[in-house]
Amino acid sequence: MSGLLRGAGTVIRKDLLAEGRAGEVLRVTIPFGALALLLFPLSINTNFAVLRQIGPGIYWAIVLLFGILVTLRATAADSPQCRDLLLLSGVQPASIFLGRTAAGSVLLLLxxxxxxxxxxxxxxPDGIAGWPWLFVLAALVAVGLSTLGTLAATLSIGLRTRSAIAPLLVAPLAAPILLAATETTDLLGSGQGIIRWILLLVAMDLALIIAGMLVAGSLEESMQ
Structure with missing residues (x-):
């Protein structure tokens, strides 16, 4: 277990340092995501009551669309030589998957x-009731989307149409996460209970992480 976590920590540091040098999330993805949120009310020209009702859905849809780009970024820049170097240094395939998922989760949460x-x-503008729960919700969504993105990026390594195939793999599988996030935000706004949706997101995240770690070795062998 200690070797698994140590290897994952190595991958996390590598991916976050690479993103820190490139700065694509801060300089490109975040501004475009914010611009999409700004332009949507202008494009539909609707009243405030409707915007308040559809706002959470729009927010999580934009998180999904741009989040796919964020989570695919690290694997897109990953070279076979880099993966071979990690494996030769004793980092297990499961550690690579776990570290890449964690790094993607940090960037997506940001x-x-x-x-x-x-x-x-x-x-x-009046605020959202129970807003501290939004931090928990954002973290769970980030982990789920990052796990799906890491799996899809690994499956599509070496394909010419990888940039198109990976998002197509992630989007349908992320629908339950998007639905749970939207429902939770709506329930927070109306002051209703959200525990069952939070537990559902926790269960989905754990299932995806465990599945990814179990198949990481087989996926690594298939790429050799």
Whole structure:
């Protein structure tokens, strides 16, 4: 277990340092995501009551669309030589998967937290009841989307149409996560209980992580 976590930590540091040098999430993805949230109310020209009702769905849809780009970023820049170097240094395939998922989760959580104030200002200026739960919700969604993105990116390594295939793999599988996130946000706004949706997201995240770690070795062998 210690070797697994140590290897995952190595991958996390590598991916976050690479993103820190490139700065694509901060300089490109976050501004475009915020712009999408800003332009949507102008494009539909509807009243505030409708915007307040559809705001959470729009926010999570944008998180899904741009989140796929965030989670696929690290694997897109990964070379076979880099993966071979990690394996030769004793990092297990499961550690690579876990570390890549964790790094993607951190970046995606950053994306969500920066966009959240924009969503509140334009779609719910009165605030959202139970807003501390949004941090828990954002973390669970980030982990789920990052896990799916890591799996899809690994499956599509070596394909010419990888940039198109990976999002197509993630989007349908992420629908339950998107639904749970939207329902939870709506229930928070109306002051109702959200525990069952939170537990559902926790169960989905754990199932995806365990499945990814179990198939990581087989996927690595298939790429050799």
């Amino acid at each position: 994306f969500e937290l920066v966009l959240a104030p924009v969503m509140v200002v334009f779609y719910s």
